[in-house]
Amino acid sequence: MVRKRVISVMAGVGLAGALAVGCVGMRSDDLPVSSFTARAAVAAEAARVVRVVDADTYIMLSGGSTYRLRLLGVDAPEHDQAFGPQATDSVARLLAPGRVVLVARAGLDLYGRTLGAVLLPTATVAAAGRPVPLDSLLVARGWAWAYDPNHTVAGRAPQQLAAQRAGLGLWKCGVAKAVPPKLWRSFNSEIKRRYQGTCPW
Numbered sequence: 001m002v003r004k005r006v007i008s009v010m011a012g013v014g015l016a017g018a019l020a021v022g023c024v025g026m027r028s029d030d031l032p033v034s035s036f037t038a039r040a041a042v043a044a045e046a047a048r049v050v051r052v053v054d055a056d057t058y059i060m061l062s063g064g065s066t067y068r069l070r071l072l073g074v075d076a077p078e079h080d081q082a083f084g085p086q087a088t089d090s091v092a093r094l095l096a097p098g099r100v101v102l103v104a105r106a107g108l109d110l111y112g113r114t115l116g117a118v119l120l121p122t123a124t125v126a127a128a129g130r131p132v133p134l135d136s137l138l139v140a141r142g143w144a145w146a147y148d149p150n151h152t153v154a155g156r157a158p159q160q161l162a163a164q165r166a167g168l169g170l171w172k173c174g175v176a177k178a179v180p181p182k183l184w185r186s187f188n189s190e191i192k193r194r195y196q197g198t199c200p201w
Contacts, residue, residue, distance in 0.1 A: 079165070
């Protein structure tokens with residue numbers, strides 16, 4: 001049992017090291033200025049997924065302590081709105097408990113959550129030298145809205161437009177049927193009932 005656990009930990013460390021080789025060794029001026037997630041790879045740390053709370057919030061383990069991470073760059077549906085549970089389930093399949101990823105922290109929000117980017121390993125990391133930013137993946141697959149008020153992420157708006165045109169994820173029943181979470185949170189229970197169940201996943 002102990003031997004199996006040691007092997008598992010060593011495998012996780014090896015994966016983190018493989019990810020870091022492609023990202024951490026680069027200088028910030030070698031990276032494209034396209035996004036926070038690309039630049040953040042320089043300072044990213046290995047972290048293990050403990051639990052997916054919802055599509056854009058996760059419990060992570062790093063350095064022997066856990067913390068709640070709020071993903072930057074996206075806004076995913078709330079649990080009680082259309083596509084919320086499906087988006088969460090879709091992300092949970094990517095971030096299985098125990099999976100090692102790279103996390104670039106960027107301070108705390110008003111609720112005490114750590115803000116940051118998550119970078120996922122792919123089969124092509126060794127060749128491409130860079131893992132995939134989770135925020136862009138969520139937008140491209142239609143699991144979340146792009147949230148980039150400072151317009152620092154080149155390509156995210158076209159990703160959302162492409163997902164809308166293809167009817168992916170929360171765009172399945174058209175742009176008008178998708179209610180941004182910020183607006184959803186302002187609705188009273190009666191208005192929320194009008195929108196629930198109007199479009200199947």
